[in-house]
Amino acid sequence: MISPHALELAQTLVRMNTVSHHSNLELIHFIRDHLASLGVASRLTFNADKTKANLFATLGEGKPAGVILSGHTDTVPWDGQEWTTDPLGAVVRDGRLYGRGSADMKAFIGVALSQAGQFLHSDAPFAIHLAFSYEEEIGCFGVKELIADLRDAGVRPLACIVGEPTSMVPAIAHKGVYRYKCCVRGKEAHSSLTPHSVNAIEMAARVVGRVRDMAEGFERDEPRFEGFDVPFSTASVGQFHGGIADNVVPRDAEFRYEFRDLPTANAAQMQAEVVAYARALEPAMHRVAPQAGFRFETICEIPSFLGSKDDEVTRLALRLSGEPQTTLVAFGTEAGLFKNAGIPTVVCGPGSIQQAHQPDEYVSLEQLARCEAFMAGLARSRSLG
Ligand SMILES: [Zn+2]
Numbered sequence: 001m002i003s004p005h006a007l008e009l010a011q012t013l014v015r016m017n018t019v020s021h022h023s024n025l026e027l028i029h030f031i032r033d034h035l036a037s038l039g040v041a042s043r044l045t046f047n048a049d050k051t052k053a054n055l056f057a058t059l060g061e062g063k064p065a066g067v068i069l070s071g072h073t074d075t076v077p078w079d080g081q082e083w084t085t086d087p088l089g090a091v092v093r094d095g096r097l098y099g100r101g102s103a104d105m106k107a108f109i110g111v112a113l114s115q116a117g118q119f120l121h122s123d124a125p126f127a128i129h130l131a132f133s134y135e136e137e138i139g140c141f142g143v144k145e146l147i148a149d150l151r152d153a154g155v156r157p158l159a160c161i162v163g164e165p166t167s168m169v170p171a172i173a174h175k176g177v178y179r180y181k182c183c184v185r186g187k188e189a190h191s192s193l194t195p196h197s198v199n200a201i202e203m204a205a206r207v208v209g210r211v212r213d214m215a216e217g218f219e220r221d222e223p224r225f226e227g228f229d230v231p232f233s234t235a236s237v238g239q240f241h242g243g244i245a246d247n248v249v250p251r252d253a254e255f256r257y258e259f260r261d262l263p264t265a266n267a268a269q270m271q272a273e274v275v276a277y278a279r280a281l282e283p284a285m286h287r288v289a290p291q292a293g294f295r296f297e298t299i300c301e302i303p304s305f306l307g308s309k310d311d312e313v314t315r316l317a318l319r320l321s322g323e324p325q326t327t328l329v330a331f332g333t334e335a336g337l338f339k340n341a342g343i344p345t346v347v348c349g350p351g352s353i354q355q356a357h358q359p360d361e362y363v364s365l366e367q368l369a370r371c372e373a374f375m376a377g378l379a380r381s382r383s384l385g
Pocket of ligand 1: 072104105136164165
């Protein structure tokens with residue numbers, strides 16, 4: 001059974017609207033004040049306009065190093081979704097806690113917070129760090145600031161547990177998510193005078209074709225990474241806009257695309273290939289219109305994650321969850337960023353990704369109880385592995 005205190009904290013967090021484009025400061029201040037009541041200070045790092053913050057706190061100050069419990073405070077929106085319950089209601093019904101962010105991933109944060117007193121007075125040889133970020137859902141922007149702040153402050157965590165919903169099965173790999181926008185500037189003309197124009201849609205389409213060719217190449221040639229639903233890297237174009245009339249050669253076109261690269265692949269190289277292909281088209285465009293060309297914007301770059309069965313933190317997560325083996329997940333998380341900062345990391349949290357981002361999102365109380373037992377076990381741990 002989940003304790004009333006942990007459930008109440010999870011409900012309190014769900015009731016706060018922290019959709020990614022909103023401020024998360026109400027929630028961050030609530031956590032800061034809760035920790036302050038235990039005598040624990042929080043480090044906050046803000047976004048540029050100070051409307052959002054990450055929170056980092058250490059329970060067990062003075063111990064040589066600590067294990068991070070990492071969660072993001074933002075949620076996806078629910079516009080247009082058919083909910084039968086209030087997304088901010090945090091209603092408990094039929095053994096489930098309903099609400100936006102219940103599974104992804106406020107319940108994890110609530111349970112972690114409910115154990116703060118235990119972590120504080122634990123005899124474990126390591127401290128517990130709480131690391132709660134903003135803007136994970138739109139590109140892991142907050143946690144990049146948080147990790148940079150830790151580096152600058154000389155904090156060197158031992159390990160990290162990212163509490164994304166894995167049904168409490170420790171996950172040691174996921175693909176990366178790299179999204180870009182390509183804006184194409186051509187030169188308009190009456191469509192009877194095409195030689196004097198640069199057709200932005202047609203130029204964009206050539207690059208789109210290249211992305212498609214690359215996707216087919218991954219499927220054909222890439223060494224398989226077994227365990228993923230799609231065991232090779234993928235590429236796809238998600239949006240395409242351009243053109244104003246049938247008889248006007250379009251001046252502008254724009255498309256957005258993504259790569260989901262295997263942990264063994266290299267998304268930077270993929271993007272470089274697209275850019276190089278586009279650049280090679282530009283000289284011909286410039287002969288008609290010097291201002292024509294391609295402009296690329298990065299939307300988000302979330303690195304893939306590859307942990308290890310042999311990492312102490314993975315063995316710890318297996319022991320605490322009681323699961324016999326690790327898994328892989330299909331979604332992106334902050335894990336690759338922690339790992340790339342030199343911190344051994346595992347992903348393990350309550351609830352299922354099946355319910356995340358969906359109408360009537362929920363996390364079962366059974367999962368919450370398992371998460372609470374995991375955390376209580378962590379507080380009682382005598383060693384990491
Ligand atoms: Zn999430």
